[in-house]
Amino acid sequence: MAQAQTTNATTEAHGGAHEDVGFPPFATETFGGQLLWLAITFVVLYTLLSRLVLPRLSGIIENRRAMIASDLDDAAAMKSRAEEAGSAYEKSLAEAKGRAQALAQETRAKLSAESDAKRKALEADLNQRLAEAEATISSKKSEAMSHVDAIARDTASAIIERLTGKAPAPQKVEAALNQIKA
Amino acid sequence: MASPIEQFQIKPLIPVINFTNSSAFMIGAAAVIVGGLLYATRNRAVVPGRAQSVAEVLHDFVANTLVDATGKEGMKFFPLVFSLFMFVLTANLLGMIPGFFTVTSHIIVTFALAMLVIGTVVIYGFVKHGTHFLGLFVPSGVPAWLLPFIVVIELISFLSRPISLSLRLFANMLAGHIALKVFAGFVVSLLAAGGALTILAPLPLLMAVALMALEFLVAALQAYVFTVLTCIYLNDALHPGH
Numbered sequence: 001m002a003q004a005q006t007t008n009a010t011t012e013a014h015g016g017a018h019e020d021v022g023f024p025p026f027a028t029e030t031f032g033g034q035l036l037w038l039a040i041t042f043v044v045l046y047t048l049l050s051r052l053v054l055p056r057l058s059g060i061i062e063n064r065r066a067m068i069a070s071d072l073d074d075a076a077a078m079k080s081r082a083e084e085a086g087s088a089y090e091k092s093l094a095e096a097k098g099r100a101q102a103l104a105q106e107t108r109a110k111l112s113a114e115s116d117a118k119r120k121a122l123e124a125d126l127n128q129r130l131a132e133a134e135a136t137i138s139s140k141k142s143e144a145m146s147h148v149d150a151i152a153r154d155t156a157s158a159i160i161e162r163l164t165g166k167a168p169a170p171q172k173v174e175a176a177l178n179q180i181k182a
Numbered sequence: 183m184a185s186p187i188e189q190f191q192i193k194p195l196i197p198v199i200n201f202t203n204s205s206a207f208m209i210g211a212a213a214v215i216v217g218g219l220l221y222a223t224r225n226r227a228v229v230p231g232r233a234q235s236v237a238e239v240l241h242d243f244v245a246n247t248l249v250d251a252t253g254k255e256g257m258k259f260f261p262l263v264f265s266l267f268m269f270v271l272t273a274n275l276l277g278m279i280p281g282f283f284t285v286t287s288h289i290i291v292t293f294a295l296a297m298l299v300i301g302t303v304v305i306y307g308f309v310k311h312g313t314h315f316l317g318l319f320v321p322s323g324v325p326a327w328l329l330p331f332i333v334v335i336e337l338i339s340f341l342s343r344p345i346s347l348s349l350r351l352f353a354n355m356l357a358g359h360i361a362l363k364v365f366a367g368f369v370v371s372l373l374a375a376g377g378a379l380t381i382l383a384p385l386p387l388l389m390a391v392a393l394m395a396l397e398f399l400v401a402a403l404q405a406y407v408f409t410v411l412t413c414i415y416l417n418d419a420l421h422p423g424h
Contacts, residue, residue, distance in 0.1 A: 024190040024288070025356065031290045033200035034192070038285075038294055041208040045215060045269060050261035053219045057241045060226050060234070067228060 152177055186363035190287055190356070204291075207283045211272040240268070244409065251413035252420050259416050262302065266295060267409040274355060274401035278394070286404075287355040289348060296348035299412045307419040318422045347411055354404045358397040365390040 024030070153173050160168045193203045222233035230238055244264045248256050270286060277284025285291055307315035319336040320329065368386035372379045 023187060024192055025352070026289070027192065030192040030202070030204075030288075033202055034204050034288060034290050035294055036200055037202075037205035037208050038291055041205075041212050042265065042269065042295075042298075045212040046261060046265045048212075048216045049219075049265050049268070053216060053223070054241070054261055054264060056223050056226070057219065057237055060223060060228075060230075061238060061241065063226075064228050 149177065186360045186367065189283070189359060189363060192288075203283045204285055204288065207273070207276060207285050208291075211269060211276055211285060214276070215268045215272050240264075247406075247409055248413050248416075251410065252417040255420055256413070256416060259302070263409060263412055263416070266299070266412055267405055270295070270351065270408050271402060271405035274405055275398075277355065277359065278398060278401055284355050284359060286351055287359055289352045292348035292352040293344065295351075295408075296344040299347065299415055300344045303415050303419040306416075307422060310419070311422050315419075315422045318418055322423070343411075343415060347408065347415075351404050351408055354400050358393070358400050362390060362393050362397060365393060 153170070156173050156177065157168055157170070160173070195201050195203060195206060218233075219237050222237035225231065225234065227234055241264070244267050245257070245260060248260055248263050252259070273285040276282050277287065304315075307318070311317075319333050319340065321332060321336070324332050365386045369383050369390065372383040372386065
């Protein structure tokens, strides 16, 4: 309604200046020119888009897709390498632990054997010294005992000399002592 | 005040080669498309900037629409569908600029584009499938006595496709621009009328602003509708079995 009113109003205002034109989209005499230029434009547009623009655009998108895919592949490869390295590390760690344990065992065994040997040597040494000391003691003891006779003799003659004022004959003292001893 | 249909007038610019304002805007639209897309993709960046993102979104949008309707083998029509979508969209949007001519508001242009689509469907259908393409008009599982009617109906529906495809776009662009012009004209008329009527002038102005927004939506939507229908019709050429 509004449309019709305005159209009427303008037709009145312009005194039918546009009446010879009619409705432009239905003006058949313009169809040829429009079709010609549409054909030219669209063929050029299609050619430029399909030969130049779209290959470039899909190239960019494809390139990105390939790049992301290869990056993901790289990441997966790196991850598996890292996992491999991790397991190798675990393995070598376990090996090293085993070796360290064996070494510790060996060292402990060696050390205890050494200390055993040292202890035994020391004991033998001590025993020997003990025996030597015992021998010394017994020899000293017998030596001391052998001096006892002489001391007794000297003492006895000294006592007699004091009592009698004259030194007794050593043979008599000797005989008396032997008598007491017996 | 000019008539609301004056904006659709074809004005010769170089009469010898039939070059008119319509021709100029067709070339302008093509130049905007090619220039814009080449500019947007000039860096071939892996991480796209703003312009390149827009170009990629347009590319993926049309590609997805085509693949959804026709499957992977439909991608051989991608340059055609992309060209049609971009041309219609750009022509529609260029027409939204005040004073600019709208190429798609002429039935002969939209009809030519529709015939390009239907022509592609028919020629590709016959080249690819031969007479098997005619199976498009003979749905399977229809009783024999009903078949003649069905074939006639299918034939009519097929023949009406270029008409509906072109009329839809043409009528939308035409009606929208006329409505805009009428409401804009009301503003001027009311201002000129003076007195109480002048106070009412902002009302049609508000309406014109709202219509402008609506027309931007229509411009994009009709380009999309044209593209979707093109894809659906191309699917018939690729897979004629109902």
